[in-house]
Amino acid sequence: MSGSGWLRGARLVVSGANGAAKSDDAGDIAKSFPAVHGVSYRPEIDGLRTIAVGSVILYHAGVPFVPGGYAGVDIFFVISGYLISSIILGDLAQSRFRFLNFYERRIRRIFPALFTVLAASTVGAWFIYSPGQLDEYGKSLVATVAFAANIFFRMRTGYFNADSENSILIHMWSLAVEEQFYVFFPIVLIALHRFRVIGRNPALVAIAVVSLAWCLYQEAVDPVANFFSTPARAWELVAGALVAVNRASWLRLTAVRRDVAVAGRVAELAGAALMLGTIFMATISTRWPGIATIPVVAGTALVILCANSTSILGRALSLKPMVTIGLISYSAYLWHQPLFAIARATSTQALSGWAIGAIIALTFVLAWLSWRFVETPFRSRQKIGRLLIFGFGITVSGCAAAVGLALHFAQGVPSRFDKQTLAMAASIQTSPYREKCNNGEGLTYLSPEKACHFFGSRVTWAVLGDSHGIDLGYAIAERLKGSGQGLVQLTFNGCQGGLTFDSTMRQCSAWTRDAVSWLEQQRGITHVLLAYRHSSHLFGDQMHTYPMVPDAHPPGFELNEKADVAREKYWSDFVTVVQRMRNAGKTVYILQPIPELPMPIERYIFGRNHAAVQPGTSMAYYRARQAWVLARLAELAKRPGVVMIDPVPAVCEATRCLAIQNGMPLYSDDNHLSLPTARKVLRIAEAQGKLP
Template sequence: MENKTAHIKYRPDIDGIRAIAIILTLFFHAKIPYFSGGFIGVDVFFVISGFLITSIILKNLNSNSFSFKEFYIRRVKRIFPVLIVVLISVWLIGWNYFLLDEFKLLNKHLAAGTVFSSNLVLFFESGNYFAASSESKLLLHLWSLAIEEQFYLFWPLSLFIIWKFQKHVLKIIFAIIIISFILNIYTISFNKVMAFYFPFTRFWELLIGGFLAYLNLFKKNSIDIYIDNILNKFYISINASNLKSILGISLIILGLVFCSNSEILYPGFWALFPVIGSFLLIFSDQNSFINKYFLSNRVMVFIGGLSYSLYLWHWPILAFSNTINGGESSLITNTFCLFISLILSYLSYILIEKPIRFSERKLTLNILIFTPIIIGIITSLLYFYKVKPLSSHDPLITKINDSLIDWTAPNAHIYEIYEKSNPKNHNNGKVLYWGDSNMGQYWSRIEKIQNEHPENSKSILFAYQTGCFPVLHVSKINEVDCLKWSEKIYKLRNDPEIDTVVLAANWHALYEAKGIVFNDINNHEEQIFYNSVAMNKFFNQLSSQVKAFKENRKKVYLILNIPVGKEYSPKSLLTRSFINGIKINEKKFVDNPKFMSENLLISSKLKKIADENGAIIIDPTKLLCHNSSCQVMTNDFYPIYLDSTHLNASYVRENASFIDETLLIHEKSFENSKIN
């Protein structure tokens, strides 16, 4: 091979491909119509990154000038300057506008961001049903940067070793790609979140770019000649370069369309669309029609040049906007956020990124290296020592924060049944409590009554699992754990020691959650959302279960929905603005006629099931609501909800007396507590 220079030639069309990647990503995050599949922009970035990094390493290896030190100095100067500014800015936002628990989580994410482990932190958070929503995590987007940086740790040394086997470099790279891709396909079959966030299930995308780098440097001309000869044989009047670019842009567009389906498992095979599309676009000659006249035009090159700064800035701004707007901003607001992101990105590029990237000063380099370390140490200490944000000085806001973590329930995330025997009398019988997290919310009251009235209470079998209805054949899309769980619990209908069964769930989710499905005997998934046939199957199955429990001499209770909706969340009691900071709205009741009308449809079906099978209905709204006005705070301004769909443990423990009759023998219950 002939010697190459240690620098790769600048290609404006690659900045144009970067522009495609960042536009897709920004429009996806801003929820621009028709861009719900725009998350594939990250995959385009991965291919570009793998191509450029591998091209640099290969050229230096080929000219015997490769230096690990120089490689990582370049990476530091490229990655750290704007990242440091964004991290500090995000911390200041959290300090001024976040609640204690939000601020603690932010410090955790900041620490993870400084050591490029955000993807792993987010993966381990994903198993927590009550974790903060994605829209409120200001550094959520750093997961992809973490994967890239993990690749930069793995790949230079690997390629340095592979290069010693000169005749087999391409084969070895291809073999690693296949191994990583197989890991992706295998992992997604049992844990789609792991497949999304773990580096070794995503490295194949960067390695495709690396594979292309080798082809482009050492094989491109021979491949183009081979393709042109085939095209000429079939009298196709298009050259290889134009064909590759047309196919490349087409695959990315198809990826955007196909990946708009929320039911797909990603990355999986679907990631091949943006990955192969990016591969072909880069592999095309920069003088091909699409690359020259579309990707290399001034606007695309300008946007592509800002892509790194745009990526870092846009998500914290959108996420902060979502936070101060109660969870979701309007399309107009999101568009304005993208405009602000563009301005900040341009300033960052001109004032920070470009000057530092080409600076030769050692002091600048030392500052870049040690500043993230200092930020990581400080934020780690803030996380572990629970240093408080400004909002914690307000006692009412402190109550809001306390309510957000006010949850008590056993075995919250494992598929086991919690048993609590009556310490005084084992002959009082057993109650089976079965449901999703809306059953879990009642644990504090159930435990309190059994502890305070051991002579008159029964033993407890508490079977709750977040997200799983107490109904056979019902699960979430592409998940089977709920199916196995419900079958396990339903077998307890034959247990003679159980004399009472209590079923509770967020039944209202049937009318708002698209991911809930009914699995028929052929394991065919049928969405329940706005599907009258599947909805009828759901309620028919519930009815047959209630009937079976009754036939086995069980007393059956059906607990109707508590009021649900963002109006009930403690965070809805807050008003946040960029200018005025965080304030509390001291309202004790909210009007939600929409929920009340929708709940009437569901409760009427449940009441019909109860009437037909001899079950007993418990209606929490009798305690919580007057007409369409429902309680959200006690008289001393403590919220009664944990979030938008669950009561908190403190309120339930002292007030949810409607649950007492399910646990006490001789149908003894205590007078309903009055609303505080």
């Protein structure tokens, strides 16, 4: 996942007389720093890159046996820290470090392949994205060029959300982390070299400890922000820098002490076990980065420190296939996510095994072409001089930013589509207070006392839940408007509603406890609608697996518990909320599960299929997906004062549930009903005698 974590080791690959891969920059390092650090081209590093990029690609492909493949980014971070620190230290040792030279190298290594992929991605986005999606893509393009993609995607989504796998440029977050890190890290190494008030090792260890401490703190309070945070990732790059500082001493020690050499062989194998163990054992539910990240970082550092061309692991990593893939790993990383995202955006189902295999193969074909005809020529200082390379960097950055801004200010260029399509998209309505009155993950939340009230002054209704309650709650408020009664909206986007467990979503559980307690005290509120997307909270998002029914560990809480135990805790808390509302004298209305679509409604609309009726999914899928929840809701329905509101009649026929009916979208995305559909749900419930 690291856009430049391997960065070819700041290498220019050429072919030697014996056919072995060699590195111009590795040679530079060896010449400038031979006696102190003994840095030279290490084919095992390319092999290590192969493990890293392979795990990342397989993870994004959805291959089940590498659930922790995202840990490949951390391997890349350590490699990058080692190699870039080696370059800087080598230049400092020869008193030839210049920021101009440093950033020239960065431009040569990063920009050519990056902007080739960005150009191709923009063409793909133009043809497959709706106006809203293309607008968002344009902003992500600007963020990528500004090396701020980590900040952009932190504000938009979580890396493990279903939406993220359909984002063409989400993988650019790691490129941003590295470039932000390399703004200040050369200054640190220069200061340590010149002033020597404190040794390199104590200083780097101190930086790593502070960064790791921040990472562990953020892991607990804000795991989503932690994932994209440069300060929370810095310790991983510094781990590589510590190896760069100490490897020469380690090599000298192993040369004179056999026991240390033997320990090194054991250590490199242990390091490999730590890396692979993390890749195969971490899951989407593992908080990352955090405590679980330490083994893969430590393991990578041990392999880089101890492996060499004569060790068993070193020889395995230096095999020609491993080195070959490692050489093109930067380009492979850049290409794989756009290819997967575009393929998923044009498919109504999860990608088949054949499709995944074809995409992976195409990834490596494009990676080789990029490496051979884009990366390699730009690394030649003889072919492309400094002035030209800086001019190239400024020009392509400016052009890409201009394109991104143009797509944004043109609102995704809706003129690409015909009037019928645009009219259908414009017909989607949601609550006008969706953003203002809904809580989201943050440092603070909208307290129940300050929650939005609609419309009458005498509040008799409340909606409590996640975002599935927003539009239905607003529709109820509309219905009450003529009677002078009002409704209070108590919703928190994506919140599981835990009372006895803590959600990984910041402030979610605290808000739930406050909201439930507050409602108990409001005697005037006699009707409470509970609306939650239970199956997503309990089994994961359907777009990851459709048409297979997802069966993941609950993704947002009790990550260390067994899945069944976590689910029972969730349901016990939900039943407790129902009972507390009943004990407070309130009638409880429970929204039964909303049928989910296999893809967002925009893809039905902008897929250039103008059929007045478009099926979303089958009733068989709905029943299978919701079986666990429906069985438990059936038990709750037997309690007095508990009323079930069923959305199925509003969107489903006998054998299928619809995405579009009579030319009108029934949803606002893949799982939220549109406001008109929410009104229809209430009309049906009223006709059934379920509403007062």
